[in-house]
Amino acid sequence: MIVPLSSPDIGRRERDLINEVLDSNILSIGPKVEQFERMVAGYLGVKEAIAVNSGTSGLHLAVRALGIGEGDEVITSPFSFVSSSNCLIFERARPVFADINQRTLNIDPAEIEAKITRKTRAILPVHVFGRPAEMDRILDIARKYRLAVIEDACEAIGACYGGKMAGSESDAGVFAFYPNKQITTGEGGVIATNSSDLAGLCRSMRNQGRSDMGQWLDHCRLGYNYRMDELSAALGVAQMERIDEILARREAVARLYNARLGQLKGLAVPFAEPGVKISWFVYVIRLASGINRDKVLTYLRANGVDCRPYFQPIHLQPFYREMFGFQEGDYPNTERVASSTLALPFFNKLTERQIDYVVGLLAEAVERAANCS
Numbered sequence: 001m002i003v004p005l006s007s008p009d010i011g012r013r014e015r016d017l018i019n020e021v022l023d024s025n026i027l028s029i030g031p032k033v034e035q036f037e038r039m040v041a042g043y044l045g046v047k048e049a050i051a052v053n054s055g056t057s058g059l060h061l062a063v064r065a066l067g068i069g070e071g072d073e074v075i076t077s078p079f080s081f082v083s084s085s086n087c088l089i090f091e092r093a094r095p096v097f098a099d100i101n102q103r104t105l106n107i108d109p110a111e112i113e114a115k116i117t118r119k120t121r122a123i124l125p126v127h128v129f130g131r132p133a134e135m136d137r138i139l140d141i142a143r144k145y146r147l148a149v150i151e152d153a154c155e156a157i158g159a160c161y162g163g164k165m166a167g168s169e170s171d172a173g174v175f176a177f178y179p180n181k182q183i184t185t186g187e188g189g190v191i192a193t194n195s196s197d198l199a200g201l202c203r204s205m206r207n208q209g210r211s212d213m214g215q216w217l218d219h220c221r222l223g224y225n226y227r228m229d230e231l232s233a234a235l236g237v238a239q240m241e242r243i244d245e246i247l248a249r250r251e252a253v254a255r256l257y258n259a260r261l262g263q264l265k266g267l268a269v270p271f272a273e274p275g276v277k278i279s280w281f282v283y284v285i286r287l288a289s290g291i292n293r294d295k296v297l298t299y300l301r302a303n304g305v306d307c308r309p310y311f312q313p314i315h316l317q318p319f320y321r322e323m324f325g326f327q328e329g330d331y332p333n334t335e336r337v338a339s340s341t342l343a344l345p346f347f348n349k350l351t352e353r354q355i356d357y358v359v360g361l362l363a364e365a366v367e368r369a370a371n372c373s
């Protein structure tokens, strides 16, 4: 049996709306992007949602719109996808990492304050694997030191903490819709904000620095082409129409895994603490120390089950080591977690048969890896 790591869930409605766009002849800057933005803003309960062509573009615009630049420091997590930190380097700001909490895998608020200097301008927490970071504490620290907050919510649409939506409470929350995310637009992202000034800047910068009022060839600031196209937005509209159903389905798949894997020795399954609603992005287990993660991974892959180490620490990526002089041992919690976690196949249409196959192989793999290490 072949089980892929992820797979988008595209139905009849997605095809119909895409055909509608094709028939309209308006392939960019049209009504579907506006509709998608209204749906996302309404869902998150924010004033403005600005659609862009990737999560990375959204993070870049948020950083730029907040005026973060050369000489500034931003405190962020080393346990993330690389773009949550690259977006700072784009603007010549310096990523300053604070280690994670090993239970939540999110930036540890207790580590943040020690990293604040006179150059610190912002905190950029990441809601890793759809589990909300401790935003109440992070926002308190930000208020105390007058720092901006950008949430990398690219893995967390629909995640909640204390009744609040991840990505909705800070200066800007950024979401992503690459095909492996909870909902997809192919490539795409959204910046969510309650600031109309920040929204205006982002709208202008995604569209070559044009203003709303000016002519097509008037450019009032440096801009980019970060626009989302109408086909992507059509896909997004169809997916947003059933986001509750999609997130519920993903939660059901995670529960099935938890029920099957909860008994196995040698690994820990993801958990949700009280007051927190995870939006299931990936399903990541943690292997006990003494079990060789890479051996488990190789065994699963050799038997048709795609799985992946998730994540590699950002500070140990070759160009980060080179640019900033990071070394192994700099962020021990992140490194321990990164060397022992494994993402299993996870998507809406994963069947019970597939789950049973993955779980059976995993049990064998863990036993073998334990015996030979």
Ligand SMILES: *Cc1c(COP(=O)(O)O)cnc(C)c1O
Binding pocket: 054, 055, 056, 057, 080, 081, 083, 084, 126, 152, 154, 155, 176, 177, 178, 188, 189
């Ligand atoms: C997916 C993701 C992004 C953005 O990815 P794009 O491929 O640019 O849409 C950013 N940060 C995190 C943590 C992500 O998982």
